[in-house]
Structure formats: structure tokens, C-alpha cells
Amino acid sequence: MQDLLEQLEKHFPTIENAGDELLPPVSADELNAAEQELGIRFPEDFRQLYLWHNGNRGILFLFGEFRISPLKDVLKFHRTAHRSFDEDYYEVSDDNSQFKDCIANRKWIQFADNGGNTIVLLDLDPGKEG
Numbered sequence: 001m002q003d004l005l006e007q008l009e010k011h012f013p014t015i016e017n018a019g020d021e022l023l024p025p026v027s028a029d030e031l032n033a034a035e036q037e038l039g040i041r042f043p044e045d046f047r048q049l050y051l052w053h054n055g056n057r058g059i060l061f062l063f064g065e066f067r068i069s070p071l072k073d074v075l076k077f078h079r080t081a082h083r084s085f086d087e088d089y090y091e092v093s094d095d096n097s098q099f100k101d102c103i104a105n106r107k108w109i110q111f112a113d114n115g116g117n118t119i120v121l122l123d124l125d126p127g128k129e130g
Contacts (some may be wrong), residue, residue, distance in 0.1 A: 001045040005052045012062075021062055023054040026071050034071055038078060040107055040124050058115060065114045077110050 012018035031050060035041055042050075050071055058067030069077070107125035 001048045005048065015060065015062070018060060018062065021056050021060045023056060023070055025052055026050045026054045030071060034075055037075060038109065040109070042109075042122075042124075046111075046122060063112070065118075066112045066120060067115065068112045069110070074109060074111050078106075081110070 012022075028047075028051065031042065031047055049068070053068075055068040055070040055073070056062055105123075105125050107123070109122040109124060110119050111122055112120035
């Protein structure tokens with residue numbers, strides 16, 4: 001992941017205002033606190049992403065159509081989205097068993113969106129074949 005981020009960083013000088021688009025990195029202590037609050041351990045690549053930059057503002061399209069959410073927004077979404085979480089509410093089905101059959105899961109961490117109706121989740125509780 002570190003190599004990929006370094007390669008990406010090399011292109012930013014060619015993109016007007018790219019430096020203003022990226023937020024300063026979080027600290028390892030902030031990541032550890034987030035993990036403790038969520039009751040999970042982020043994969044190392046995910047940790048490196050936030051230690052590199054704490055998301056982006058979403059003005060430029062540095063990551064396709066997606067904005068990577070700042071860590072505080074990841075936590076805020078998780079707190080509010082799961083207030084009405086019902087462990088018995090099952091709706092989604094996956095014949096390949098890559099995902100668990102549920103509409104919401106406390107170990108699905110939203111970390112990016114396109115400002116519309118598409119979100120990106122980190123699945124920390126995959127199905128048997130995930």
C-alpha cells in the first residue's frame with residue numbers, strides 16, 4: 001500500500017490544487033482510539049491510508065468519483081447509522097457467500113462516498129467465502 005500511495009503522491013504536483021484537497025494525516029493514537037470505539041482492528045493497508053492523509057475534501061476527483069471520509073466522519077456515521085441497528089433484520093442475500101446475509105452489520109465500516117447514493121464499506125465481517 002505504501003508504494004501505491006507514494007506513486008499516487010508523485011502525480012499530485014501535476015493536478016492544480018491537489019495539495020489543498022488532501023487532509024493532514026491522523027496519528028497512530030487516533031487510529032487506535034477509533035479501533036477501540038468501533039471494537040475492531042483495521043487492516044494494515046487501511047491504517048496506512050489514514051496515516052498518509054485523513055481523507056479528502058471531495059472538491060477534486062482524485063479518487064474517481066469518490067471522497068474518502070475523514071476519520072471523524074467515519075466514526076460519526078458509524079455511531080448514527082447503527083443506533084437503530086436490529087441484529088435480526090435480514091434482507092441482503094449473496095449466493096456466493098462472500099457477504100453475510102444482512103442489511104447492516106456493525107463491522108461494515110463506511111469510509112467513502114460519492115456525495116449521492118453510493119457508499120464504500122470496509123467489510124470486517126465477511127461471509128464464509130469472502
